[in-house]
Amino acid sequence: MEITAENVLRALSFVMEPDLKKDIVSLDLVSDISIDGNTVFFKVQVSNPAMHSRKRMEEACETQIHLKLSPEVEVRAEVVALDQDKKDAPENRKVLPGVKNIIAIASGKGGVGKSTITANFAAGMAKKGYKVGLIDADIYGPSAPIMFDVEDQKPGMKEIDGKNKMVPVESYGVKILSIGFFAETDQAIVWRGPMASKALNQMVSDVEWGELDYMFIDLPPGTGDVHLSIVQAVPITGVVVVSTPQPVALADARKGINMFGLDSINVPVIGLVENMSWFTPAELPENKYFIFGKDGAKELSDKMNISLLGQIPLVQSIRESGDVGRPTILQENTSQSKAFEEMVNNLELKLNE
Numbered sequence: 001m002e003i004t005a006e007n008v009l010r011a012l013s014f015v016m017e018p019d020l021k022k023d024i025v026s027l028d029l030v031s032d033i034s035i036d037g038n039t040v041f042f043k044v045q046v047s048n049p050a051m052h053s054r055k056r057m058e059e060a061c062e063t064q065i066h067l068k069l070s071p072e073v074e075v076r077a078e079v080v081a082l083d084q085d086k087k088d089a090p091e092n093r094k095v096l097p098g099v100k101n102i103i104a105i106a107s108g109k110g111g112v113g114k115s116t117i118t119a120n121f122a123a124g125m126a127k128k129g130y131k132v133g134l135i136d137a138d139i140y141g142p143s144a145p146i147m148f149d150v151e152d153q154k155p156g157m158k159e160i161d162g163k164n165k166m167v168p169v170e171s172y173g174v175k176i177l178s179i180g181f182f183a184e185t186d187q188a189i190v191w192r193g194p195m196a197s198k199a200l201n202q203m204v205s206d207v208e209w210g211e212l213d214y215m216f217i218d219l220p221p222g223t224g225d226v227h228l229s230i231v232q233a234v235p236i237t238g239v240v241v242v243s244t245p246q247p248v249a250l251a252d253a254r255k256g257i258n259m260f261g262l263d264s265i266n267v268p269v270i271g272l273v274e275n276m277s278w279f280t281p282a283e284l285p286e287n288k289y290f291i292f293g294k295d296g297a298k299e300l301s302d303k304m305n306i307s308l309l310g311q312i313p314l315v316q317s318i319r320e321s322g323d324v325g326r327p328t329i330l331q332e333n334t335s336q337s338k339a340f341e342e343m344v345n346n347l348e349l350k351l352n353e
Contacts, residue, residue: 003070104219105219107256114221138221149171175212236267238270245293246292
């Protein structure tokens with residue numbers, strides 16, 4: 001067979017990337033093919049950059065070229081580590097390979113409404129027609145079962161490729177998994193860091209999530225073991241930080257933003273959401289009372305050059321909607337549902353930039 005770039009690619013299409021379980025040509029891992037007489041040069045990327053892995057890939061490429069072209073061909077393969085962009089691409093991931101966007105929702109401190117924001121992000125994207133999942137990783141204060149009115153439900157089980165996997169609970173088009181499904185409502189969850197991390201890993205890897213456009217992960221407040229475990233175990237697309245406008249909350253939000261920017265974590269901050277921006281009483285719908293300060297998160301977003309995705313008012317019906325298990329964004333044409341819709345639209349636009 002003639003030695004051409006096309007025939008070299010055809011031969012290399014029989015070489016499998018051992019970790020990604022697909023051939024190196026369909027994964028677009030082969031580049032810089034050149035031919036000089038009877039010698040073929042090319043570059044190939046591998047998921048595992050260890051020397052033994054690179055050597056096995058080189059031998060596999062040489063074997064297929066000799067089989068498909070000619071034993072006389074001299075193969076010069078440069079085997080390098082997989083580019084980070086390719087490694088993080090959904091089709092190349094080992095973890096959650098069917099999920100296009102994985103968004104963590106974080107807050108520097110508790111009590112700022114992070115879980116409410118997460119629930120409305122998830123319900124809002126599902127309302128738009130996207131396939132959505134939600135992992136309630138707030139181990140010590142799981143609230144997703146209440147906010148989606150599924151407290152009495154339990155995840156199912158399904159055998160896939162000989163392994164038993166959990167099937168998430170579904171509500172309002174959102175697939176949900178929470179530690180709250182495995183504990184009584186009044187039961188305190190007292191776990192050390194390693195136990196919490198193990199539970200989170202199971203919620204990611206031992207669950208049949210299927211194909212999703214968006215996965216939202218509701219993180220615990222603060223900065224700690226669980227956050228490190230999540231970013232190490234899951235290829236997060238980016239994080240959204242939630243804060244109220246008051247200086248105490250903003251100081252903690254700043255710490256959270258800086259944590260995700262550390263070299264050891266290095267997760268992009270997509271934007272900020274300011275919750276409880278102002279109070280509007282039902283009898284005075286046009287009035288705004290800035291109980292926790294005005295535009296605090298907006299000013300922080302400007303200083304840190306981070307997008308402000310939304311400002312959510314402090315309205316009684318938002319709390320009531322969470323308590324009855326129907327996210328506010330599902331309301332029709334109210335000022336608060338419009339605020340959440342703007343927040344969801346801004347996230348969608350930001351991810352599509």
